Amino acid sequence: MPKTPEPLASVTINEERLLAALDDLLIIDSLGGTGAELDAQDAVAKTLRSDGWDVETWDLDVAQLVARSDFPGMEVERTGGRGVLARWAGTGGGPTILIDAHTDVVPPGDINAWSADPFVPRRFEVNGRDSIVARGSCDMKAGLVAACEAMRAIDEAGIRLRGDVLFAPVSGEEDGGLGTYALLQHGVVADMCLVPEPTDLALVPANGGALTFRLKVHGAAVHASRRTEGVSAIEKFFPVYQALAALEARRNASVDALMQRWPIAYPLSIGTIHAGDWASTVPDLLIAEGRLGVALDESVDDARAEFEQAVADACAADPWLRDHPVDVQWWGGQFAPGRTDVNASVVTLLGESHFAVTGRSAEMYGGPYGSDLRLLSGIGGIPTVQYGPGDAAAAHAPNEWVATQDVLTSARVIADFLIRAAG
Numbered sequence: 001m002p003k004t005p006e007p008l009a010s011v012t013i014n015e016e017r018l019l020a021a022l023d024d025l026l027i028i029d030s031l032g033g034t035g036a037e038l039d040a041q042d043a044v045a046k047t048l049r050s051d052g053w054d055v056e057t058w059d060l061d062v063a064q065l066v067a068r069s070d071f072p073g074m075e076v077e078r079t080g081g082r083g084v085l086a087r088w089a090g091t092g093g094g095p096t097i098l099i100d101a102h103t104d105v106v107p108p109g110d111i112n113a114w115s116a117d118p119f120v121p122r123r124f125e126v127n128g129r130d131s132i133v134a135r136g137s138c139d140m141k142a143g144l145v146a147a148c149e150a151m152r153a154i155d156e157a158g159i160r161l162r163g164d165v166l167f168a169p170v171s172g173e174e175d176g177g178l179g180t181y182a183l184l185q186h187g188v189v190a191d192m193c194l195v196p197e198p199t200d201l202a203l204v205p206a207n208g209g210a211l212t213f214r215l216k217v218h219g220a221a222v223h224a225s226r227r228t229e230g231v232s233a234i235e236k237f238f239p240v241y242q243a244l245a246a247l248e249a250r251r252n253a254s255v256d257a258l259m260q261r262w263p264i265a266y267p268l269s270i271g272t273i274h275a276g277d278w279a280s281t282v283p284d285l286l287i288a289e290g291r292l293g294v295a296l297d298e299s300v301d302d303a304r305a306e307f308e309q310a311v312a313d314a315c316a317a318d319p320w321l322r323d324h325p326v327d328v329q330w331w332g333g334q335f336a337p338g339r340t341d342v343n344a345s346v347v348t349l350l351g352e353s354h355f356a357v358t359g360r361s362a363e364m365y366g367g368p369y370g371s372d373l374r375l376l377s378g379i380g381g382i383p384t385v386q387y388g389p390g391d392a393a394a395a396h397a398p399n400e401w402v403a404t405q406d407v408l409t410s411a412r413v414i415a416d417f418l419i420r421a422a423g
């Protein structure tokens with residue numbers, strides 16, 4: 001049970017200011033790989049500076065970062081990026097707390113599925129709750145501005161923390177983790193880290209991994225009127241697809257306790273299929289891309305090997321595929337799984353803050369997605385937990401939304417956590 005049922009100090013979250021800051025960030029269409037991605041970084045840096053943070057910015061040397069052996073992957077073209085690291089110096093003697101929040105968003109998808117422009121934030125009821133609707137509202141601009149507001153409120157209450165608080169807005173999270181990787185290469189050091197990703201105000205100290213793959217299935221082209229003399233790459237994909245479905249079932253037969261709430265903890269999903277180039281030609285090539293979920297504590301190499309073996313076994317069972325095996329490529333985002341000990345102080349303190357503010361114990365579970373947590377806890381060695389407003393199911397979806405009340409609650413919890421951890 002949490003030891004402190006009451007909030008540690010009285011801080012006032014300014015709702016109007018918080019929601020205005022969220023609107024200002026949501027109108028920037030900070031899609032990965034676009035100039036607006038830098039605009040969002042610059043906008044947050046400017047806000048932090050005017051709030052009183054000591055802000056350092058630098059240009060990312062993307063080519064040099066991508067060339068490193070442990071680079072986590074990138075799925076969009078990028079030649080530049082902006083590093084931002086803000087520091088609120090403590091009075092001394094306390095731990096250093098890092099807040100890491102991404103500013104990039106994924107594309108809106110089918111624009112007709114939205115009720116209005118995805119980059120013009122609107123406020124209306126979703127599922128009976130007053131909400132803010134825009135691309136990036138849930139994932140994760142709401143969490144980012146809530147954390148900014150938390151520090152403002154602490155400062156306005158006249159509270160001086162002993163430890164330093166670091167704030168790092170990052171880009172490139174959605175397609176691999178460029179921003180946080182660059183931050184760690186820049187030499188950021190902290191005792192614990194909060195990532196205010198949308199967890200619906202639950203504690204998420206672990207993430208499954210996700211590896212992006214590409215399959216090339218070969219056939220033999222011939223005029224469709226003589227199709228029996230050719231080999232359709234589409235038909236040859238069937239047994240491979242079935243083998244992958246069976247592999248997903250095997251890999252999810254028994255999962256870590258933190259992941260048991262999910263129907264499929266480690267999904268294996270095909271996201272794109274392209275085959276053929278003419279309607280009346282038997283297609284000689286099918287290219288399928290997808291993502292392989294990686295189990296907590298499983299190595300990326302082991303996950304890849306099991307996947308490649310399943311594809312190889314499917315090929316071995318088919319006379320054509322035996323002689324024309326499917327190619328497997330690993331490209332783009334390569335998210336290793338990551339976890340922080342559930343007894344780490346960052347988890348305990350945040351749980352106490354949630355209880356103090358809401359009067360309820362926070363749920364705790366592992367996320368089925370890859371995130372920057374694995375870089376921060378893995379490469380950085382920083383105990384990291386995700387906690388923020390918004391249901392991850394609304395992320396990446398049309399009419400993405402976050403409940404206003406949850407944004408305010410998360411700001412209060414984050415303020416309490418910073419005081420509890422660094423005060």
Ligand SMILES: [Zn+2]
Pocket residue numbers: 102139140173197198
């Ligand atoms: Zn996110």
